[in-house]
Amino acid sequence: xxxxxxxxxxxxxxxxxxxxxxxxxxxxxxxxxxxxxxxxxxxxxxxxxxxxxxxxxxxxxxxxxxxxxxxxxxxxxxxxxxxxxxxxxxxxxxxxxxxxxxxxxxxxxxxxxxxxxxxxxxxxxxxxxxxxxxxxxxxxxxxxxxxxxxxxxxxxxxxxxxxxxxx
Amino acid sequence: xxxxxxxxxxxxxxxxxxxxxxxxxxxxxxxxxxxxxxxxxxxxxxxxxxxxxxxxxxxxxxxxxxxxxxxxxxxxxxxxxxxxxxxxxxxxxxxxxxxxxxxxxxxxxxxxxxxxxxxxxxxxxxxxxxxxxxxxxxxxxxxxxxxxxxxxxxxxxxxxxxxxxxxxxxxxxxxxxxxxxxxxxxxxxxxxxxxxxxxxxxxxxxxxxxxxxxxxxxxxxxxxxxxxxxxxxxxxxxxxxxxxxxxxxxxxxxxxxxxxxxxxxxxxxxxxxxxxxxxxxxxxxxxxxxxxxxxxxxx
Numbered sequence: 419x420x421x422x423x424x425x426x427x428x429x430x431x432x433x434x435x436x437x438x439x440x441x442x443x444x445x446x447x448x449x450x451x452x453x454x455x456x457x458x459x460x461x462x463x464x465x466x467x468x469x470x471x472x473x474x475x476x477x478x479x480x481x482x483x484x485x486x487x488x489x490x491x492x493x494x495x496x497x498x499x500x501x502x503x504x505x506x507x508x509x510x511x512x513x514x515x516x517x518x519x520x521x522x523x524x525x526x527x528x529x530x531x532x533x534x535x536x537x538x539x540x541x542x543x544x545x546x547x548x549x550x551x552x553x554x555x556x557x558x559x560x561x562x563x564x565x566x567x568x569x570x571x572x573x574x575x576x577x578x579x580x581x582x583x584x585x
Numbered sequence: 586x587x588x589x590x591x592x593x594x595x596x597x598x599x600x601x602x603x604x605x606x607x608x609x610x611x612x613x614x615x616x617x618x619x620x621x622x623x624x625x626x627x628x629x630x631x632x633x634x635x636x637x638x639x640x641x642x643x644x645x646x647x648x649x650x651x652x653x654x655x656x657x658x659x660x661x662x663x664x665x666x667x668x669x670x671x672x673x674x675x676x677x678x679x680x681x682x683x684x685x686x687x688x689x690x691x692x693x694x695x696x697x698x699x700x701x702x703x704x705x706x707x708x709x710x711x712x713x714x715x716x717x718x719x720x721x722x723x724x725x726x727x728x729x730x731x732x733x734x735x736x737x738x739x740x741x742x743x744x745x746x747x748x749x750x751x752x753x754x755x756x757x758x759x760x761x762x763x764x765x766x767x768x769x770x771x772x773x774x775x776x777x778x779x780x781x782x783x784x785x786x787x788x789x790x791x792x793x794x795x796x797x798x799x800x801x802x803x804x805x806x807x808x809x810x811x812x813x814x815x816x817x818x819x820x821x822x823x824x825x826x827x828x829x830x831x832x833x834x835x836x837x838x839x840x841x842x843x844x845x846x847x848x849x850x851x852x853x854x855x856x857x858x859x860x861x862x863x864x865x866x867x868x869x870x871x872x873x874x875x876x877x878x879x880x881x882x883x884x
Contacts, residue, residue, distance in 0.1 A: 441712050442643075443712055472600060477607065480608070485632060490612055492607075492611030492612035495604070500601070536717065542612060
């Protein structure tokens with residue numbers, strides 16, 4: 419399931435795409451509802467392939483985001499590490515949850531991460547709270563099932579290809 | 586990732602502790618040593634293509650909108666632009682004469698003559714920036730001569746100033762950011778103050794003005810040129826709220842930026858001519874100018 423070139427392309431390709439989507443400035447109308455796509459993608463892979471994608475990847479993804487949005491380095495890296503740690507420890511049976519349970523867990527994790535980001539930005543800068551971040555967490559919840567299914571298709575496709583070639 | 590392979594066997598708690606220490610170390614290093622400023626140029630050079638890709642949909646959408654404009658709209662636009670151009674041209678006729686007159690008067694007073702500044706149009710890249718800050722990314726960088734601290738203006742007034750410069754792009758802080766302040770002067774009575782950002786795009790506050798200060802709602806605030814960053818005389822904001830009594834001993838003055846900072850698409854990069862002078866002679870004489878005229882700072 420991992421350590422294989424196709425998986426590598428699949429995981430990092432989707433993460434790169436998610437990163438680009440994440441730094442895209444959405445139209446002002448949906449600005450506050452714009453989901454944290456990179457977070458969802460990293461979370462998906464860390465649920466599906468926990469031995470390959472885990473806190474280290476979360477750290478790197480957060481650091482990339484820090485560099486790209488031009489904030490203080492390490493803030494999102496910390497928040498992403500924390501969110502993936504939560505996912506790996508407090509929600510260890512995440513994959514067996516029903517879709518609703520999964521989505522609710524995603525909201526809890528994402529909101530914790532957002533608050534942590536705000537808190538760090540507030541400590542080391544002059545940021546003040548913007549309650550719109552709750553809206554983006556709600557979008558995360560709505561997007562999660564779609565992402566779960568679509569990236570799941572990728573895995574299934576990859577899995578089928580794999581068994582075919584092995585036979 | 587190397588780090589991943591190295592710690593594959595580690596329990597998640599240890600991994601988290603390592604990641605947390607690393608990132609908090611980064612935060613501390615960045616806030617005290619400003620490493621992100623040091624590595625900004627190589628990072629933006631490497632990650633620049635990502636910005637370009639992220640900017641593509643916005644560019645494409647704009648291009649599509651332009652393509653889909655009807656003939657009627659184009660004719661209408663053309664008519665409007667012609668009209669504006671004519672109005673501006675007639676204004677300009679007056680301006681040339683007034684400028685000459687102004688220069689003569691300044692020469693008589695012995696004040697330094699303000700020479701023209703160079704401007705260049707830059708486009709705002711539609712990429713996400715830190716949601717807790719008011720920043721923009723523009724598509725001109727060091728190669729176009731952009732420098733740190735450079736003033737940015739829009740069609741109606743001051744927009745902000747450049748904070749980070751990379752070869753092909755740069756970041757700017759808007760005047761409405763909480764970390765930004767701009768020295769201003771009230772056009773009506775020359776009272777000076779400092780307009781600080783609030784974090785809201787449509788609000789600036791002028792702090793530390795005495796309670797009996799003569800400020801009215803509707804007053805236009807322009808740059809005073811005292812900070813040495815912004816050239817003087819450009820509109821910044823209009824006072825929307827003034828209350829002499831907010832319990833702190835100072836007046837509470839709120840102003841709305843004249844430029845609509847939430848709908849920026851193009852900005853003008855400005856190279857103020859007076860700051861090109863060697864050893865900053867002109868900027869010095871500007872403040873001497875104020876002292877000479879016996880104007881004391883409102884503080």
